[in-house]
Amino acid sequence: MTLTAKPAAARPAPDGDAPPAASARPARRRNLQTWIRGGGLWNLAFLAPMLIVFGVFSWSPIVQSVVMSFQRTNLVTTPEWVGIDNFVNVLSDPNLGVAIVNTLYFAVLALILGFPLPLILAVMMSEVRRGKGLYSALAYLPVVIPPVVAVLLWKVFYNASPDGVFNTILGWFGIPPQPWLQSAATAMPSLVIEATWAAAGGSIIIYLAALISVPPELYDAAEVDGAGIWRKLWHVTLPQLRGVLFIMLILQVIATSQVFLEPFLFTGGGPNNATLTILLLIYRYAFQNSLGGDYGEATALSLMLAIFLGLLSWLYFKLTERWSTN
Amino acid sequence: MKSPRSIAIAGIAAVAMVGALSACSQGAADDGKLELRVATFPPGADQAAYDAFAEQEQQFEELHPDIDIVGLEYEWTAPTFAAQLAGGSLPDVFTVPFTDSKTLLENDQLKDVTDELEELGYADKFNPIIISEVTDADGRIYGFPRQAYANGLHYNRDLFEQAGLDPDQPPATWDEVREAAKTIAEKTGKAGYATMATGNTGGWQLSVQADSRGAQLQEDNGDGTYTSTIDNDATKATLEFLHDLRWEDNSMGANFDLDWGSINQEFAAGNIGMYTSGSDVYTALVRDFGMEPAQYGLTVIPTEDGGGVLGGGDIAVMPPTLDDETKAAAVEWIDWYYMQKLLDEDAAVADAKALAASDQAVGTPVLPVLDRETYDQQQEWIAPYVNVPQDQMTGFIDGIFDQTPVGEFKGQTQPIYALMDNLVQAVLTEQNADIDALLGQIDVDAQALLDE
Numbered sequence: 001m002t003l004t005a006k007p008a009a010a011r012p013a014p015d016g017d018a019p020p021a022a023s024a025r026p027a028r029r030r031n032l033q034t035w036i037r038g039g040g041l042w043n044l045a046f047l048a049p050m051l052i053v054f055g056v057f058s059w060s061p062i063v064q065s066v067v068m069s070f071q072r073t074n075l076v077t078t079p080e081w082v083g084i085d086n087f088v089n090v091l092s093d094p095n096l097g098v099a100i101v102n103t104l105y106f107a108v109l110a111l112i113l114g115f116p117l118p119l120i121l122a123v124m125m126s127e128v129r130r131g132k133g134l135y136s137a138l139a140y141l142p143v144v145i146p147p148v149v150a151v152l153l154w155k156v157f158y159n160a161s162p163d164g165v166f167n168t169i170l171g172w173f174g175i176p177p178q179p180w181l182q183s184a185a186t187a188m189p190s191l192v193i194e195a196t197w198a199a200a201g202g203s204i205i206i207y208l209a210a211l212i213s214v215p216p217e218l219y220d221a222a223e224v225d226g227a228g229i230w231r232k233l234w235h236v237t238l239p240q241l242r243g244v245l246f247i248m249l250i251l252q253v254i255a256t257s258q259v260f261l262e263p264f265l266f267t268g269g270g271p272n273n274a275t276l277t278i279l280l281l282i283y284r285y286a287f288q289n290s291l292g293g294d295y296g297e298a299t300a301l302s303l304m305l306a307i308f309l310g311l312l313s314w315l316y317f318k319l320t321e322r323w324s325t326n
Numbered sequence: 327m328k329s330p331r332s333i334a335i336a337g338i339a340a341v342a343m344v345g346a347l348s349a350c351s352q353g354a355a356d357d358g359k360l361e362l363r364v365a366t367f368p369p370g371a372d373q374a375a376y377d378a379f380a381e382q383e384q385q386f387e388e389l390h391p392d393i394d395i396v397g398l399e400y401e402w403t404a405p406t407f408a409a410q411l412a413g414g415s416l417p418d419v420f421t422v423p424f425t426d427s428k429t430l431l432e433n434d435q436l437k438d439v440t441d442e443l444e445e446l447g448y449a450d451k452f453n454p455i456i457i458s459e460v461t462d463a464d465g466r467i468y469g470f471p472r473q474a475y476a477n478g479l480h481y482n483r484d485l486f487e488q489a490g491l492d493p494d495q496p497p498a499t500w501d502e503v504r505e506a507a508k509t510i511a512e513k514t515g516k517a518g519y520a521t522m523a524t525g526n527t528g529g530w531q532l533s534v535q536a537d538s539r540g541a542q543l544q545e546d547n548g549d550g551t552y553t554s555t556i557d558n559d560a561t562k563a564t565l566e567f568l569h570d571l572r573w574e575d576n577s578m579g580a581n582f583d584l585d586w587g588s589i590n591q592e593f594a595a596g597n598i599g600m601y602t603s604g605s606d607v608y609t610a611l612v613r614d615f616g617m618e619p620a621q622y623g624l625t626v627i628p629t630e631d632g633g634g635v636l637g638g639g640d641i642a643v644m645p646p647t648l649d650d651e652t653k654a655a656a657v658e659w660i661d662w663y664y665m666q667k668l669l670d671e672d673a674a675v676a677d678a679k680a681l682a683a684s685d686q687a688v689g690t691p692v693l694p695v696l697d698r699e700t701y702d703q704q705q706e707w708i709a710p711y712v713n714v715p716q717d718q719m720t721g722f723i724d725g726i727f728d729q730t731p732v733g734e735f736k737g738q739t740q741p742i743y744a745l746m747d748n749l750v751q752a753v754l755t756e757q758n759a760d761i762d763a764l765l766g767q768i769d770v771d772a773q774a775l776l777d778e
Binding site: 074075076077089094159160161162164177179181182183184267268270271272273284286287288295 | 406408409411412433434435523524525526579580581582583740741744747748751752754755756771778
């Protein structure tokens with residue numbers, strides 16, 4: 001299974017010593033004619049709408065935001081070119097350190113809790129003989145609930161008063177009410193629990209699909225060799241899912257690095273910045289100042305985050321290239 | 327790339343383009359009338375509010391058959407306002423708080439209305455402190471101040487009674503507030519006292535409570551620069567007060583992430599004994615949050631050590647992009663909808679009647695935006711239609727003109743309020759919060775914002 005996209009740097013370097021331009025010209029013209037005769041123009045005509053849509057709605061905002069990261073602008077008055085000032089300001093903001101630590105904390109917690117859980121559930125569900133569809137539907141249900149509704153629902157659960165839903169349940173076991181979102185110590189884990197609940201369904205479906213593709217002969221062979229359920233899991237299932245697991249891991253790292261919805265809706269980054277994440281900080285740069293925001297600093301930080309995540313992904317694929325492909 | 331996604335994207339693009347094209351025709355309704363998009367209520371107002379607005383809309387359109395009023399839900403919040411402004415989705419007439427008007431007009435983000443105001447003939451009737459909020463260095467005016475308020479102490483009369491306190495004798499000092507809060511929490515199990523803590527409102531109300539103890543949070547150096555002075559004894563006393571209510575008396579309940587909307591909701595639901603907020607919030611409490619009028623009480627915020635009461639208000643303005651025709655219509659609307667009821671007996675009576683007929687609040691305590699004489703006169707005109715329980719607000723109505731009014735600090739107001747949110751959150755969620763260290767740090771952070 002080869003899910004890994006080859007990074008650009010792994011391709012052979014473009015020829016610096018290509019044939020001289022003069023000798024290349026006739027070949028190119030012939031190629032062009034062949035291309036037109038082969039229906040190239042039609043292909044282009046079919047591609048054009050998508051290229052235009054992507055250009056206008058996807059790539060031009062990206063280019064614009066790169067330009068904006070070097071400007072002071074509130075999108076209303078004329079932008080002013082400020083060079084790398086935005087980057088310097090962002091990097092010297094004491095909140096950046098807080099946001100990075102918080103984001104890492106969220107990512108690590110989400111990894112510990114959120115990464116193995118869907119896999120375990122998927123393996124358990126794949127073993128179920130009857131009612132598999134029902135379990136899949138139940139597992140996927142949280143994904144269907146609009147995220148904002150889910151957060152509002154969990155806010156009710158997390159109500160810190162003794163008659164809040166979770167606190168009432170804890171009360172049955174004699175555990176005192178917890179402050180959940182109201183304390184710096186419990187706020188972040190509370191967000192992670194909700195985020196895991198909300199996202200697990202999607203991962204479960206992917207793992208279930210991958211589990212189906214594991215050849216049954218491997219299990220049969222393992223059984224013949226006397227392997228129990230754990231050994232089958234360890235020696236057959238996990239190695240077979242290796243490619244999917246690697247992809248899911250990097251996707252999760254990228255997703256958790258960009259966590260925004262939960263801290264924004266649950267706590268607004270509080271209490272006292274305990275759940276301020278990098279994306280929330282970007283949002284604050286852009287929108288906290290009611291008079292137009294500092295979009296330059298917001299895009300500067302976004303750009304740095306994007307580059308960091310790009311490098312991380314590249315490095316990850318580089319390092320795991322050998323393991324993730326058979 | 328496989329097609330479903332690109333089809334979806336192309337579909338979205340097509341919808342966006344159709345939307346953009348239809349937006350081009352905005353400003354001209356089908357029947358040739360000029361379409362004027364005006365801010366109405368925050369999302370969630372009840373049907374009666376919309377009925378009252380519909381009646382006023384009809385009255386205006388009868389007087390101005392060439393204008394079609396389109397009421398849009400609108401709520402000023404610091405974060406969304408910036409997006410609306412940048413995205414061009416603001417109504418043609420909307421309101422901004424005093425805090426933001428100065429910077430907006432300095433950035434050329436508001437429409438100049440000096441000539442129109444002079445033509446209307448009441449430019450010089452405004453309270454001078456208030457009109458200065460929308461006047462630039464050249465004396466040009468950029469909006470119509472339409473409503474002013476002072477902060478007050480709102481209290482729940484039912485909870486006072488349940489706790490054995492006299493709702494007609496609300497607390498007059500901060501110590502009495504603490505005592506009452508403790509009693510309410512002990513006797514009723516509800517939060518005796520609460521304060522806002524998120525979305526910049528924590529900073530706003532910390533500022534209100536510190537000012538009442540004599541704080542000055544910022545120094546205007548007179549040359550366009552400001553010095554942060556949040557770290558002072560009065561701010562410290564306020565934070566210690568909140569800390570003691572929270573941790574020593576346990577009288578602030580369990581929710582410490584309240585903002586303007588959620589604290590109103592909790593108060594209207596009878597879960598909070600007292601809190602500080604603008605004196606004009608009664609309308610929202612009853613209309614949008616369903617509070618029983620009989621439960622409501624309002625008095626002045628206790629002041630000590632030469633402290634004053636922080637006020638505010640808002641201004642009816644237009645985006646700078648309006649064409650002349652729409653601007654003229656917008657001025658007509660602002661004059662008719664917001665201003666005439668303050669100036670003209672017939673308009674004041676008609677407005678009060680329309681509101682009262684749809685069960686909307688008439689007589690919510692506000693402060694004069696025009697001169698005091700005009701204000702008193704207007705209060706007389708609408709007296710027969712007053713339907714808010716003013717006898718439950720006597721503490722405020724009788725006391726407010728004896729208090730010293732204080733304006734919000736001018737430099738980086740909202741971003742510094744955001745920083746101050748953290749102070750409030752820290753003392754309410756960490757028992758061992760180091761108030762001195764937090765205060766020391768905030769002056770550094772606020773000054774960095776002021777020096778930008």
